[in-house]
Amino acid sequence: MARFRKRAGQQGAALEAPTETQLSIFARIGTAAAPRPAASPREPARAIFGLTIGMMALGLVMQVSHAATTMPLDAFREEVVNLVVMRGLAVLVLLGAWWVGLARLRPIVPALAAIGLVLLLLVFVPGIAEAVNGSRRWIQIPGLPFTIQPSEIARVLAILWLARRCVDLGDRVSGLRGYVPTVLAGMVVALLIIIEPDVGSTLLFGVAWMATMWVGGFEGRHLAVSAVGGVSLVVLGAASVLGYVRDRLSVWLGEASNDQVARAAEAMASGGFFGQGFGQGGFRNAGLQYMQTDYVCSLVGEELGLFGVLVLVGLWAAFVWNGLRLVRTVKDRFAALAAFGLTVGVATQAMIHLAVVTQLSPPKGMALPLISDGGSALMSTCLAIGLILGASRGESHPI
Numbered sequence: 568m569a570r571f572r573k574r575a576g577q578q579g580a581a582l583e584a585p586t587e588t589q590l591s592i593f594a595r596i597g598t599a600a601a602p603r604p605a606a607s608p609r610e611p612a613r614a615i616f617g618l619t620i621g622m623m624a625l626g627l628v629m630q631v632s633h634a635a636t637t638m639p640l641d642a643f644r645e646e647v648v649n650l651v652v653m654r655g656l657a658v659l660v661l662l663g664a665w666w667v668g669l670a671r672l673r674p675i676v677p678a679l680a681a682i683g684l685v686l687l688l689l690v691f692v693p694g695i696a697e698a699v700n701g702s703r704r705w706i707q708i709p710g711l712p713f714t715i716q717p718s719e720i721a722r723v724l725a726i727l728w729l730a731r732r733c734v735d736l737g738d739r740v741s742g743l744r745g746y747v748p749t750v751l752a753g754m755v756v757a758l759l760i761i762i763e764p765d766v767g768s769t770l771l772f773g774v775a776w777m778a779t780m781w782v783g784g785f786e787g788r789h790l791a792v793s794a795v796g797g798v799s800l801v802v803l804g805a806a807s808v809l810g811y812v813r814d815r816l817s818v819w820l821g822e823a824s825n826d827q828v829a830r831a832a833e834a835m836a837s838g839g840f841f842g843q844g845f846g847q848g849g850f851r852n853a854g855l856q857y858m859q860t861d862y863v864c865s866l867v868g869e870e871l872g873l874f875g876v877l878v879l880v881g882l883w884a885a886f887v888w889n890g891l892r893l894v895r896t897v898k899d900r901f902a903a904l905a906a907f908g909l910t911v912g913v914a915t916q917a918m919i920h921l922a923v924v925t926q927l928s929p930p931k932g933m934a935l936p937l938i939s940d941g942g943s944a945l946m947s948t949c950l951a952i953g954l955i956l957g958a959s960r961g962e963s964h965p966i
C-alpha cells in the first residue's frame with residue numbers, strides 16, 4: 568500500500584505527492600507470476616527432459632491405441648515397431664543436441680543457416696520434392712524411411728542465426744541499420760515457407776522470430792509495426808489467393824461448416840471428464856481422419872476425457888515455465904536467446920494445435936509436438952528441445 572507524508576510544519580495540510588512510483592495491480596501480478604530463475608540451469612533442464620520423455624511416452628500410448636483399432640494385426644505390429652524406433656531415434660537426437668550444446672554450434676551457425684535455406688529450396692526440385700494435397704512441403708531423401716519437412720528444420724536453424732546476430736550487433740541492435748537487414752532475412756525464410764504453400768508454419772515462424780528479436784534488444788515500436796503489417800499481409804494475401812484459406816476462415820467465423828472440424832469437437836466432448844477408456848474411442852472408425860496426427864488432442868479427449876486434456880495442457884505449461892526458468896539462468900547471451908526462441912517455437916506449435924482442435928482458431932493441419940505421429944516433425948522437435956537443454960552447457964558471454 569502506498570504511504571504519504573505531511574509536509575514539515577503543516578498540520579492537516581494537503582498530502583505531499585509520492586516521490587516513488589506506485590505499482591499497479593497488473594505490475595504486481597506480473598512480478599509474482601514471472602518464473603523465478605533457478606540456482607543452476609541444470610535444474611530446469613532436468614525438468615524439461617523429464618517432461619519431454621513423459622509426453623513422448625503419452626504420445627506413444629495414444630498412437631498404439633489408435634493403430635490397434637484401425638489396422639490389421641500384421642500392420643499393427645509393424646506400426647508399433649516403427650513408433651518405438653522413431654521415438655528411440657528422436658531421443659538420441661535430443662541427447663546428441665544436449666551434449667553438443669549451443670556454445671559449440673555458435674561458430675558454424677552461418678553454415679547451418681545456409682543449409683536451412685538449401686533445404687527450403689529443395690521442395691521445389693523435381694524428383695526430390697513430394698507434393699501432398701497440393702502442397703510442396705516435403706522432400707524424400709534416398710535411404711530414409713520417412714519424408715522430411717524442411718520448414719521444421721529451417722525454423723530451428725533460423726533461430727540460431729538470429730540469436731547470433733543479436734549478439735554480434737551489440738549496441739547497434741536498437742538501430743534501424745541492424746533492424747532492417749534482420750527483418751529482411753526473416754522475410755526471406757517466411758516467403759520460402761508460404762509459397763509451398765504453408766500459411767500456418769509461416770505464422771509460427773514469424774511468432775518465434777519476432778519474439779526472439781524483441782528479447783534480443785530490437786526496438787519494440789519497430790517490431791510492433793512489422794508484426795501487424797506482416798500478419799495482415801500473410802493472412803489477407805493468403806485469403807485472396809488460396810481458396811482453402813478462405814474456406815477455413817469461413818468455418819472459423821461460423822459462415823460455413825466442416826465435417827472434420829465438427830466431428831473432432833464431438834469426439835472430444837464424447838469423452839466426458841474421464842474419457843471412454845484407453846482404446847475404446849469409436850470416432851476413428853466412424854470416418855474421423857487425422858486423429859493420430861493433426862487432431863490427436865481429440866483422441867486424447869475421447870479416450871482420457873477432460874482430465875486427460877487438462878493433464879496434457881499442464882505438461883505443456885510446465886514445459887514453458889521451466890524453459891523460461893532455464894533462459895533466465897543462462898549467462899551466455901547467445902545460448903539464452905536461442906533457447907528462448909526455440910522454446911517459443913515449440914510451445915506456440917502446441918498452442919496452435921490445441922486451439923485448432925478446440926475451435927479457438929481457424930482449422931490448420933499442425934501436429935502436436937511429441938504427441939502426434941510423425942517422423943521429421945518428431946525429430947525436429949527433439950532437436951529444438953535438445954538445443955534448449957544444451958543452453959545449460961557452457962557460459963562465455965554474460966547477458
